[in-house]
Amino acid sequence: MKYDPEFLENYWMPFTSNRDFKSDPRIVVRSEGVYMYNDAQERILDGSSGLFCCAAGHSRPEIAQAVYDQLKESAYVPPFQMAQPLSFELARRIAKLTPDGLDYIFFGNSGSEAVDTAMKIAYAYHYARGEGQRQRFVSRERAYHGVNMAGVSLSGMIKNRQAFGPGIPGVVHMRHTWLPENRFVKGQPETGVELAEDLERAAMNYGPDTIAACIVEPIAGSTGCLVPPKGYLERLREICDAHGILLIFDEVICGFGRMGTPFAAQAFGVTPDIMTMAKALTNAAQPMGAVAVSERVHSALMEAAPDGAIEFFHGYTYSAHPGACAAGIATMDIFDKEDLVGRAAELSTYFLDQIFALSDISLITDIRGYGLLAGIDLEPMGGPGVRGLDFQKRLFRNGLHLKMTGDCALVAPPLISERHHIDRICEVFRKTLGEY
Numbered sequence: 128m129k130y131d132p133e134f135l136e137n138y139w140m141p142f143t144s145n146r147d148f149k150s151d152p153r154i155v156v157r158s159e160g161v162y163m164y165n166d167a168q169e170r171i172l173d174g175s176s177g178l179f180c181c182a183a184g185h186s187r188p189e190i191a192q193a194v195y196d197q198l199k200e201s202a203y204v205p206p207f208q209m210a211q212p213l214s215f216e217l218a219r220r221i222a223k224l225t226p227d228g229l230d231y232i233f234f235g236n237s238g239s240e241a242v243d244t245a246m247k248i249a250y251a252y253h254y255a256r257g258e259g260q261r262q263r264f265v266s267r268e269r270a271y272h273g274v275n276m277a278g279v280s281l282s283g284m285i286k287n288r289q290a291f292g293p294g295i296p297g298v299v300h301m302r303h304t305w306l307p308e309n310r311f312v313k314g315q316p317e318t319g320v321e322l323a324e325d326l327e328r329a330a331m332n333y334g335p336d337t338i339a340a341c342i343v344e345p346i347a348g349s350t351g352c353l354v355p356p357k358g359y360l361e362r363l364r365e366i367c368d369a370h371g372i373l374l375i376f377d378e379v380i381c382g383f384g385r386m387g388t389p390f391a392a393q394a395f396g397v398t399p400d401i402m403t404m405a406k407a408l409t410n411a412a413q414p415m416g417a418v419a420v421s422e423r424v425h426s427a428l429m430e431a432a433p434d435g436a437i438e439f440f441h442g443y444t445y446s447a448h449p450g451a452c453a454a455g456i457a458t459m460d461i462f463d464k465e466d467l468v469g470r471a472a473e474l475s476t477y478f479l480d481q482i483f484a485l486s487d488i489s490l491i492t493d494i495r496g497y498g499l500l501a502g503i504d505l506e507p508m509g510g511p512g513v514r515g516l517d518f519q520k521r522l523f524r525n526g527l528h529l530k531m532t533g534d535c536a537l538v539a540p541p542l543i544s545e546r547h548h549i550d551r552i553c554e555v556f557r558k559t560l561g562e563y
């Protein structure tokens with residue numbers, strides 16, 4: 128057998144129980160549309176868009192062709208003090224989708240880098256305006272902002288922080304927005320708006336003029352799809368405005384149509400000052416992340432620098448990489464041509480109805496959902512995450528991929544999915560839970 132433990136030994140897999148995996152590997156050799164195929168050529172329906180990133184379906188030939196053409200023409204151009212044309216074009220395409228006023232786009236290579244970049248922009252903005260004392264960040268329990276040290280410091284998921292030192296100083300966490308009374312509520316809960324007052328408390332506790340920014344995922348994704356209570360994001364916006372605090376939305380999961388709008392900011396009618404994105408930006412065909420910045424923030428940095436000076440001492444060797452830009456533009460073309468955002472909006476009601484219809488299963492303790500994103504909590508079995516891993520492996524064997532976070536299954540089908548794919552997700556889910 129090719130995939131024996133010896134063959135698998137050298138690759139240290141990320142966010143994986145390596146020893147368990149290598150004794151029972153799950154290898155995917157091919158993917159197309161809403162399906163992946165394992166090494167026995169068995170079909171696995173992708174119910175989580177990979178890791179929320181293959182919004183337009185797997186392995187789109189248009190994107191592969193665009194990347195190939197670009198790499199042949201010019202595989203690399205240094206992005207510092209020079210540029211290649213696609214970087215401008217992709218930035219323009221993204222700016223068409225972002226909420227009005229969030230028109231300046233900075234590129235990196237991942238969601239984690241986008242979060243680092245957003246934090247540095249926030250520091251630099253206040254510094255440029257003579258408010259360099261604003262160095263605190265307000266984040267939230269159960270937040271996930273990637274794995275670089277900035278994101279780890281902001282993170283509210285304990286396992287992602289526990290072993291990695293104290294992190295950057297000055298991060299304050301608000302309470303998360305999951306409330307027991309809102310179990311099995313579809314969409315935005317009616318109660319819980321008062322949780323936003325944690326930001327006001329932090330401002331009063333530390334001094335409003337010490338806080339640089341408040342960062343939240345509009346829907347906390349990786350912790351299990353925590354949908355914000357009605358009025359919650361609006362209230363965060365008000366508090367930020369009252370105290371000169373920047374509001375950052377981390378839209379790495381929510382962005383690019385998953386909410387039935389280009390970004391969650393539009394779905395919830397709240398515009399942040401800075402927005403991070405990644406994942407579906409290139410349909411996962413190339414690594415890329417980006418930060419969208421408001422005119423106010425951008426011009427503060429531009430105006431503070433002397434003529435000819437670099438305005439923001441930040442960037443990556445692979446910022447706006449030509450291959451990633453080509454993938455991004457080809458992805459945006461597919462979004463336009465196939466109206467993927469409209470499709471997501473149209474499919475959402477059916478999706479949520481079918482997912483919430485699983486709530487009769489006694490092993491399910493909660494379901495939350497919005498747009499084409501849902502979290503289904505399972506009754507734990509012999510310790511946190513044990514059932515989650517076991518269930519994920521069983522699902523895979525039964526032909527379905529779902530991302531698990533602890534004991535929560537995250538359902539996020541590709542935006543090209545059809546109703547029968549949703550039916551199949553629910554059917555395999557129910558059957559597999561029936562194995563316990």
Ligand SMILES: Cc1ncc(COP(=O)(O)O)c(C=O)c1O
Pocket residue numbers: 236237238239240242271272273274344348349377378379380405406
């Ligand atoms: C909200 C959020 N921010 C940041 C990240 C990190 O993105 P990446 O894994 O591309 O670094 C993720 C990844 O899931 C995410 O969900």
